[in-house]
Amino acid sequence: NGYVASGIMAFDGTTLTMVGGELANNAASDRGGALVASLRASVSLDQVSVVNNAGTTGAVAVVELASSLTVKRTLVADNTGGDAVIVVVTGSRLALVDAAIENNRVSSMVSVGVPDKPGGLRCSGGSTIESDAVSTLTGNWPYNLACASCNISVAVADGGASAASVNLASTLLSTSRCDEARATASVAALFPLEFPTTGGTASLWLDGVRGSADGAELFVAVFVGSQRITNAGATAVAGAVEVEITPGIGTGHVLRALVEGHDAAQPWPVAFAFERPFVSGTNPASLSSRGEWLTVYGGGFGPSSGEAEAKGVSAAVNSLPCEPLFVVDDGELRCLAGSGWGVNLPVTVVVGAQLGLGASISQAGVPAAPDVVELAVVPPGSVHEAPSAVSMVLSVSNAGGVPMQSFRVEYEETGCYRNGAYVADLQPTETLTSTQAAFTIDGLSAGCSYDLRAFVINAADFEGPATARSDVFVAVPPTPPALSGTIAGDEWPNSMYILLNAATTGGAPITAYTVSYSKSAAFTTEAILTIEWTGE
Numbered sequence: 248n249g250y251v252a253s254g255i256m257a258f259d260g261t262t263l264t265m266v267g268g269e270l271a272n273n274a275a276s277d278r279g280g281a282l283v284a285s286l287r288a289s290v291s292l293d294q295v296s297v298v299n300n301a302g303t304t305g306a307v308a309v310v311e312l313a314s315s316l317t318v319k320r321t322l323v324a325d326n327t328g329g330d331a332v333i334v335v336v337t338g339s340r341l342a343l344v345d346a347a348i349e350n351n352r353v354s355s356m357v358s359v360g361v362p363d364k365p366g367g368l369r370c371s372g373g374s375t376i377e378s379d380a381v382s383t384l385t386g387n388w389p390y391n392l393a394c395a396s397c398n399i400s401v402a403v404a405d406g407g408a409s410a411a412s413v414n415l416a417s418t419l420l421s422t423s424r425c426d427e428a429r430a431t432a433s434v435a436a437l438f439p440l441e442f443p444t445t446g447g448t449a450s451l452w453l454d455g456v457r458g459s460a461d462g463a464e465l466f467v468a469v470f471v472g473s474q475r476i477t478n479a480g481a482t483a484v485a486g487a488v489e490v491e492i493t494p495g496i497g498t499g500h501v502l503r504a505l506v507e508g509h510d511a512a513q514p515w516p517v518a519f520a521f522e523r524p525f526v527s528g529t530n531p532a533s534l535s536s537r538g539e540w541l542t543v544y545g546g547g548f549g550p551s552s553g554e555a556e557a558k559g560v561s562a563a564v565n566s567l568p569c570e571p572l573f574v575v576d577d578g579e580l581r582c583l584a585g586s587g588w589g590v591n592l593p594v595t596v597v598v599g600a601q602l603g604l605g606a607s608i609s610q611a612g613v614p615a616a617p618d619v620v621e622l623a624v625v626p627p628g629s630v631h632e633a634p635s636a637v638s639m640v641l642s643v644s645n646a647g648g649v650p651m652q653s654f655r656v657e658y659e660e661t662g663c664y665r666n667g668a669y670v671a672d673l674q675p676t677e678t679l680t681s682t683q684a685a686f687t688i689d690g691l692s693a694g695c696s697y698d699l700r701a702f703v704i705n706a707a708d709f710e711g712p713a714t715a716r717s718d719v720f721v722a723v724p725p726t727p728p729a730l731s732g733t734i735a736g737d738e739w740p741n742s743m744y745i746l747l748n749a750a751t752t753g754g755a756p757i758t759a760y761t762v763s764y765s766k767s768a769a770f771t772t773e774a775i776l777t778i779e780w781t782g783e
Contacts, residue, residue: 254281254300257288257314264291270307271298279305280328284314284339291317300326305334306351310374312337319344326351331369332387335376335397341368343378352388370397378402434504434517437490444521444549444598445577446494450487451502453511468505494577496521496549496559497599522547524596524603534564534584534608537645541569541584541594545605548580549598559599564608565592586645617651617711618644622701641675641701643682643711653704654684661696728757 253273257263270292273281280302284290290310297318300307306326310316310333318333323346326332332351335341348367367387370376375398378384384391435452442449451469467488469477476490490502498520504511524547534541541564549560552574562569562582569582580596596603624639641654656673675684688697703711732747743764750757762776 255283255290257282257284257290259286260288262289264293265295266293267295269296269298271296271300274301274328275303277303279309279334280307280326282308282316284308284310284316286312286314288314290315291319292321293317293319295321297321297323298325301328303329305329305369306332306353308333310335310339310341313339315340315342317342317344318346318348321346323348324350327353329353331367333368335368335370335374338373340375340377341370343376343382343384345379346382348382348384348387350386350388367391370399374398375400434502434511434513437502437517437519440519442492442519442521443577444494444496444524444547446492449490449492449519451490451504451517452487453504453506466506470503470505471500492519494550495599496547496601498601521549521599521601523601524548524598526594526596526603526605528606529594529608532608538583538585541582541608543569543580543582543594543596543606544578545596545603546578547598547601547603548574548577548596550574551576561597563595563597566595617703617705617709622656622699622714624699637688639686639688639699640679641684641686641703641714643703650706651681651703652706652708654678654686655702655704656686657700657702658688659698661698730760 253275254270255263255265270281275281280300281297282290290308297307302309306329307323308316316333316335316339318341323332330353332348333341351367367384368376368391370392377400379402433453437449437451439447439449451467453467467477468475469488469490471492474493476493477488478491488504499518500520501516501518503513524545526543526545528544530542530544531539543562549557552558552560554573556571557574557580560572560574560580562572562580564584567585569584572580572582574580592608593604594606594608622639622641624637639656641656643651643654654675658673673686673688676687677685679685701714705711728750730747730750732745734743734745745762747760750760760778762778764776
């Protein structure tokens, strides 16, 4: 046993070569269990059996500060403890030549969020790992390799390579661009890929992870967005973990896995979907033409929305929205169908952008006349200051079971010289919604009253009751204009300079400016100058 290393310590440019024999059963309370190479040291292990060593940082070795370690025709197996069996940091180099690094493991389970503990190799700080194609890196717990800021290269032998060497090349190359503390675990597959909206259980398969020989398991946390779908103690056994898909709707839900606290790679997104909704029936089977609450039966509607309106779920009768909508459970929803009429009208439900079909309904009954709610003048009120035009909005409360066809407003002028005379029949200037239209009356006279009447007709040619109102438009008497300016009398002989600011109008146009002047203090007018004013 030792403190820094119990077997080999090479420092400050030392070159050390070990050929044959064993480097075994060593333990250190700090750094490498059997070997430390530091400060440009160079160590070579050739045909050495490296087994059953234990250390705090590296179970076998720590290679640091521009040092190098060559492992040639050597087995490195069954070592425990530390962050990895071999740790290569701070610009150092590890070379694997016909080497086998197998079945090593860290000393204890790793909780979420701690630095990476790969069990096999750890490379960072601008270091380099070089390997031939026949070396193997397998079965190390929990990972074979973790890298950050690490250059990795594999030399493939001429004439092809064995399956093991190809696996090594794939493992090393796939992690050569990994981020800080990224391990070789990756999300491979999920089964099944589709679930009822009530949720279900599935198996998530992970590549690049396996338990140790003594049956230890890897801690795995799986998320959909920010929602964790594995329990706190979930583990991966032989590369698989059980996940619990919670109730939901929609498609394209991508899984994210943390293995021992680190993101597992995703060569391609592994995503699942919830089943498409379907409609099997309705209650009632026939709607009133004015619309009513409708219960839709089927499946795939998603979890209950309770007393709140459902999100991500919509329904329609004959393409007209059925809302507000409440999901009772996965197979039942309730919504308020609007007015309409006809037979075999399709009932559709869309859940998470997935369209569900399967039933139709009739809206029986004879269409009724529409109801007019009000004819509102904008701005509101019954007395207005003689504008040249007035806007108004006509609103209908119920179209009578069929779409609206037309809106119309009539008005008469009263209380003026044309008292009682019919003036005009107005058509909408704009149709705001299916039940609202805007109108404008031009050329109104000051001090006159106007009787307004509104009419509406639906597609069944039923005319709604006339809605009437009276408005008075009153002219506001003008006030005297206000004038300001300056008079300068000494600038030129026999003349005065007068500068007037534009007068406030007092409510009527300015037509002229008049200047009076006199030689006496009594201001007896001797001359008057009038300037006609055009507004410019």
